[in-house]
Structures are given as C-alpha cells and as structure tokens.
Amino acid sequence: MRLTYNEIAARLGLSALESDIALTATVTDSREAAPGALFVCIPGSRVDGHDFVPAAVELGASAVLASRALPGAGVPVLVVEDTIKALGSIAAMWRDKTTARVVGVTGTAGKTTLKEVLAQVLSVRGKTAKNALNNNNQIGMPRAMLATDGDEDFWVMEAGISHEGDMEELSSVMRPDIGLILNVGAGHTEGLGSKGVAWHKSRLLTNLAPKGIGLVCADYPELVREARATGAELHFFSATGRAVDYRASYAGPAPAQADGRDDAATGIDAPDDRRGLYHLWLDGSRCDVTAPFRGEYGAENVIAVAAAAHLLGLSNAEIAQGLAQSELPVQRFNQTRVGKWLLIDDTYNANPLSMRRMLDAAAERAAGRLFVSVLGEMLELGPQAAAEHEALGKHLAELKPSAVFWKGGHGENIRAGLTCGGYTGPWFEVYDAAAFAAAWAELTHTAFAENKTGGVALFKGSRGNRLECLFQTLTEPE
Ligand code: ATP
Ligand code: MG
Secondary structure, three states, X not given: OOEEHHHHHHHHOOOOOOOOOEEOEXXXXXXXXXXXXXXXXXEOOOOEHHHHHHHHHHOOOOEEEEOOOOOOOOOOEEEOOOXXXXXXXXXXXXXXXXXXXXXXXXXXXXXXXXXXXXXXXXXXXXXXXXXXXXXXXXXXXXXXXXXXXXXXXXXXXXXXXXXXXXXXXXXXXXXXXXXXXOOOOOOOHHHOOOOOHHHXXXXXXXXXXXXXXXXXXXXXXXXXXXXXXXXXXEEEEEOOOOOOOEEEEEEEEOOOOOOOOOXXXXXXXXXXXXXXXXXXXXXXXXXXXXXXXXOOHHHHHHHHHHHHHHHOOOXXXXXXXXXXXXXXXXXXXXXXXXXXXXXXXXXXXXXHHHHHHHHHHHHHHHOOOEEXXXXXXXXXXXXXXXXXXXXXXXXXXXXXXXXXXXXXXXXXXXXXHHHHOXXXXXXXXXXXXXXXXXXXXXXXXXXXXXXXXXXXXXXXXXXXXXXXXXXXXHHOOO
C-alpha cells in the first residue's frame, strides 16, 4: 500500500499531522514492525495488541492505530472506537485507488482452493494479488488488500464468515467487481443465527462495485433465491448440467500426457494421475481442460474459476493453460504415494459438505481397492453437530470403507451412523499420532496383511483436530 497518515486520518475523521507520514504496510504482530508500518492494535482474547506498542515502535513502526489514547507512544496514534472496523475503512480507501478488477470469493467448502486456482489462472493474463493462506476474516482480508502494490490487474479475495454481519462488513470493504459464491451447506453455522447460510453468503452481493456482478452456482436453489433477492445482476454456473451460461462435467483422469506429467510411471494403477479432465461450456463455446482435481466435486471449482476468468476477458486457451498449470493449496486433497497406498492429505478443515464430497472422491480413487478413512470431528456446527455426524457415518457406510479411524468428539454419533448404514468393519478411535500409528500397524499386519493391490486412505478433519499429525506418521515415519 501507499497511503499517508493524513489520508487515513481524513477517512477516519481524525485530525491531520503538520508533517505527513508515508505508510506502506499494516502490521498486527509487533515483531513484524518496521519503518513505514502502521501498527494496528487488535484486542485479542488472550493478548491485547495495545500492550505491544512499545515493541512495535522500537522496531520502527511509523504510526499506530489504537482504540485508546497512548500518551508517550513516541509516534502518532490514530485513535478510533474499533480498530478492526477502521482497518476495513483503510482497506476500502486503498481499494478505491486501485484499478484492479476485484473478485470476492465465498462459499461453504473450497473457498481457499478456488481462490488459489483462480489466482493462478488470472496470472496467465495479468498481475494478480490474493490473500495469503486462509486470511479471510475482517483482519486478514483487509490486510491482504493493503499488502497489494495497487497496480495489479486482478485481486482475488477470499471472504470467510463465522458471525452474523461478517459478510456485510467484508463486502463493504472489498466491493467486488465479481462476487463469486461457490456453494452452500452446513459450515461455521454455530455463530450464524437463524438466517440460512445462503442468506449470509449472499451478503457478498450487497456491496458490489458499480457495474459489479454476482457469479453464483445454480446448483443450490436456496442460494439462487437469496442471490436473486439482493437485486444484483447475476451470472450462473453449474456442475450438474443445469441450463445456464457456464457448465462443467467431470470426464475422469487427465490423459497421461496432457500436461506433461507422468505419474503412471511411479503409480500402482496406471493411468492414475492426480489431475482430472473436465468438459466445459463457456457462454456457448465448448472446451476441455485438465485441472488439479480428481472427482465430480472439482467440476464446481473448475467452472467457477473458468466463468470468472471468462467474465474478466480471458480466452478459452488462457483458461485451459492456467488450469493445466495450477496446483491445489497444501492440505486440500493432496495426493501422495507411499508404498502401495495413495494417501490423501485433506487435513486443513472439514464440514459436512466437504467431508461428503472428499469421501466420495477418495472412494472413487480407491476404485474397489482398500479404502480407509482417517477422520476427525467436524467442529463449529452448534446444535446440529450430533445429527450431522450421524448422517456422515451413514454416508460413509454406503461407500463401504475397509476401515475407519476417528479422532475427536462425536465418535459415538459417527459409529451410530456407520452401524445404521450396515458397516461392520474395523473401527479405531485414536487420541494421538502414536495411537494411530500403532493401530495402522496392527491393521496392516492383520486385516490388510494379504493386500496386494494397495488402496487409498483419506485424512480429513476440522483444523482443531490436527489430522496432519496422523498423516505425517505414514509419510514421515521416524
Ligand atoms: P475455510 O472455511 O476453512 O476457509 P474453505 O472454504 O476455504 O475453508 P478449502 O480450505 O479450500 O475451503 O477446502 C476445505 C475442504 O473443502 C477441503 O477438503 C477441500 O478439498 C474441500 N473442497 C474444495 N472444493 C470443494 C467443493 N467444491 N465442494 C466441497 N468441498 C470442496
Ligand atoms: Mg479458506
């Protein structure tokens, strides 16, 4: 960013300095402070950023944004009622100055995945900025906007919500040219109150830029209804064959040579690539693309990316090139081979929508070989948690897993669902990585001892369960 103290003060209704200061970055962690930085004091539940002002100033921070006066801070202090809201206002001011086309991305499952792949595709055409990692809330997203140079062609910004009112705030900060809603389902429902997820996600469309449009998945009737109710101009995409402008379908594994990769050489069941082939219809024209997804669920992501890129003026060839080159973010359906096993690291997070779809995709990858699910609890579901876990168990039973591992609470609900679905196979409740490693070793020496054809194991659970610790016992054994 390139803003000055006085520009920011004017925006926040505060008084100006006699000699203005150039500000080039925002920091919330005092250890990252440096000359040119605006240190933003965030009052956290464990620590209060205000306590770290001396440390930030020591490292050269040029100014401070605080919610109380800080006499003796040693640098100018912008005092506001709510520093997080003020950070949003500053980001909104920076957004006004950029000529980048802004794509706001939301949905229940796959936002980060979509954001990362879309940014890689748009980079084929022009300079593209995005929020790093999963920085999608009222602190992370404005900071991501303020971390841009401002001369980009495109910004892709993920917006994630946990509470009522969150999306309204995020959309008013980014004012997207394209508000892209990937999907809706139960997720982060604990703090969202009585209005449905589709209503909350659709708030992305209530603060579009002038001539901004909504780009919405047509496969969720409630989402379509809520998006229409905002009055925004809408375009639709579908991964289930609905008659809309942008459509995609999954056509199986990518042809071995299509993208220059040859996983078959190291694989156990050639052709067996990590990438899929998708048929697309983009506003009347047909094209085939390869993309870093394996399974039906990927069609939703691929068409969302392609539709946004198409609306931003990329050609079909650019879209195909970008998708062919793109990679998934870490811990999202990352496929690794270890011996006879294809291990799928999907340990970043979990909710009912992503659990079901990733289990379906993994079971399809197993294609009749062993299929093991190593799952963790789905958090933040509020009162629906027990029922959602039981429903997941039933769904999993239909996929006929060879063994099920479980970490975290609600094990009894999953088990009830599995039993109800007719599952009678091995069940292990594990509390830590050592217990998992021991149970896995036992299984491979007993039930799976005769296994010649290998299999697929999916590792997935909510962030709080840290399923990556279990995954690592197989990929990085001591
Ligand atoms: P968070 O709410 O944690 O920010 P997110 O919406 O950003 O999550 P990702 O981190 O991209 O989502 O992915 C979370 C899970 O959703 C992963 O298991 C990922 O593979 C899965 N996923 C990706 N795309 C889809 C999709 N279209 N439908 C369902 N699940 C998906
Ligand atoms: Mg995310």
